[in-house]
Amino acid sequence: MKGFIQTLKNIWSIKELRDKLIFTFVLVLVYRFGTHVSLPAINMVEVDNILDIYKNNGGNQQATGLLGLLSSFTGGAFSKASIFALGIMPYISASIVVQLMGLAIPYIQKLQKEGESGRKKVNQITRWLTILICLIQAPAYLTSITQVFLPIEQFRTAYLVDPNNIFLFWIPSIIILISGTIFAMWMGEKITDKGIGNGISILIMVGILAGFPTAFVQEIGVQMGDTGKGLIMMFVEVLAWLLVIILCIMLTVAVRKVPVQYVSRTKSGSLRSITNAARQYIPLKVNAAGVMPIIFAQALMFIPGLLVRSETTTNTFWAGFSQVFSWQYNLLFAILIIVFTFFYTAITIPINQMADDLKRNGGLIPRVKPGKETADFLDDVLSKITLPGAIYLALIAVLPAIVKIIGLTATDKFALFFGGTSLLIMVGVLLDTVQQINTYLLNHHYDGLMQSRLSRNPN
Structure with missing residues (x-):
């Protein structure tokens, strides 16, 4: 236990590592806050009541099982009609597609071998593909919450506007869902660049742990x-x-x-x-x-x-x-x-x-x-x-x-x-994050040894 407390003190004593951890923690809090912000056209209180009634009164086991599993990856945002309902999964899907494309398309293969410049172009392709996937998944999600989760007429009070109105419900909700995924993708990339660990994986892990x-x-x-x-x-x-x-x-x-x-x-x-x-x-x-x-x-x-x-x-x-x-x-x-x-x-x-x-x-x-x-x-x-x-x-x-x-x-x-x-x-995300923290601690210890040796023998 003393060793664990000492490790925490060592982590907090390294300014660069401390700043990275705080930056990661703040963005994770922002992401978790967003999962509780519902779409403007949805009454969250009514949605929660409907989900409880739907699950307790013969709800389809396929929906409560598989859709519940999908909701776990977004920290419950999927089942809460949140602005982050699609989560980071469209980006994961786009990354998998681009990776598979690299096996068949020579242009992608060439970019993957060009180092940093090629990696940036591949990331840009992945981002655009993410938006394309969102354009498909957002209407599908809205269809699910209007036809699967809210099938009973007396529960129409969950909608603040007419769910059949294209301009008041569908278009604004689709734009918000796509923007939520893009914002989550941006936060994940920022955590990777300025925080600790792989940002996309951390957001998924936090959603699961929630x-x-x-x-x-x-x-x-x-x-x-x-x-x-x-x-x-x-x-x-x-x-x-x-x-x-x-x-x-x-x-x-x-x-x-x-x-x-x-x-x-x-x-x-x-x-x-x-x-x-x-x-x-x-x-x-x-x-x-x-x-x-x-x-x-x-x-x-x-x-x-x-x-x-x-x-x-x-x-x-x-x-x-x-x-x-x-x-x-x-x-x-x-x-x-x-x-x-x-x-x-x-x-x-x-x-x-x-x-x-x-x-x-x-x-x-x-x-x-x-x-x-x-x-x-x-x-x-x-x-x-x-x-x-x-x-x-x-x-x-x-x-x-x-x-x-x-x-x-x-x-x-x-x-x-x-x-x-x-x-x-x-398990994978935690092991990767702990490994990066240990690397910072070892590098700090090595630098300290070198500085101590040079101070004793400046020549």
């Missing part, structure tokens, strides 16, 4: 109630949740180190012996795809729900694909994650380029010939570690359904924090 206190309190209330299992069960849940976090950390940081030897040269240009060469390694991540396979699979899982939407009963095999915690839904979800993990890893890890770079820089893998054999060796290693990584990722993704089916948790909201995209994003 729902945790409410979910935890609800879980305690149910478990401590008349139908609950008591304090012991709550203690077991917390221990299980901490264990899942440890498993997520292990998946995030796990790497397979492929040893590499770089042959050095003498001043005359002749090669030194390999035994005296510099020894390094190539870190191949067990989960090189990150959370992208889950995001891709989650996007496709809306399709089965739409196909079975016309079902009149929930006791059929096909109707299970529209229920987030059903075994049918999660089995298909896990299969899609494994498939997308291999796909995304194959298109994002440049095996041939890595082999060519090694050969060009005088590097070689022991007992493997440079060139094609090196590429084949790296591809074989990557395939072997990707399979268990994909299964591991799929298991974590469906873990909320597992804990719900076995009865470990009493509420759906708390079950969602036992795995899935939410927990993986939180």
Whole structure:
């Protein structure tokens, strides 16, 4: 505990790091404040009442499940008809599209290799694509809150203007939703440039964490109630949740180190012996795809729900694909994650380029010939570690359904924090942020040592 307090003091003593943390904290507060500012045409009090009635009186499980999951990424802004209802997700979608375009469009590939200037142009393309996606998602969102969440005529009091009026409701609301996403995107970029950590990821993480206190309190209330299992069960849940976090950390940081030897040269240009060469390694991540396979699979899982939407009963095999915690839904979800993990890893890890770079820089893998054999060796290693990584990722993704089916948790909201995209994003962002803070602390310590040494020996 003393070490932790001392670390906090060290962080606060570094002015640059302190300013970055304060800047990040202020922008996060602005983002959270915006999630509670509703669209001008919506009465938030009535919206909250309608959502409660809709969920308690036979609301579609597909809507309360998948749409609730989407709302968690925006910190509840999606379900609150907020100016940040679309959140930062259109920017994430645009970034994924641009990344995939880089594999097929030579112009994007050229920009990605031009360094800083190319990166700025790619970012500009991503911003324009974000606006285009918002132009599609904003009307779709407004349609959902007028036809899905507010289907009953007596609840029309939630609208301050006629929801069918194009000029008073639709056009202003679309402009505000697009502006909210652009502003959130700007804040994320500013956090990355002047704050600490990846700004876009931090905004997503904050949105996810915003729902945790409410979910935890609800879980305690149910478990401590008349139908609950008591304090012991709550203690077991917390221990299980901490264990899942440890498993997520292990998946995030796990790497397979492929040893590499770089042959050095003498001043005359002749090669030194390999035994005296510099020894390094190539870190191949067990989960090189990150959370992208889950995001891709989650996007496709809306399709089965739409196909079975016309079902009149929930006791059929096909109707299970529209229920987030059903075994049918999660089995298909896990299969899609494994498939997308291999796909995304194959298109994002440049095996041939890595082999060519090694050969060009005088590097070689022991007992493997440079060139094609090196590429084949790296591809074989990557395939072997990707399979268990994909299964591991799929298991974590469906873990909320597992804990719900076995009865470990009493509420759906708390079950969602036992795995899935939410927990993986939180773990990844926190690890990255802590790593950046540690880098600042180490650099400050190194500078201090150098200054102390120079003061003792100015010559």
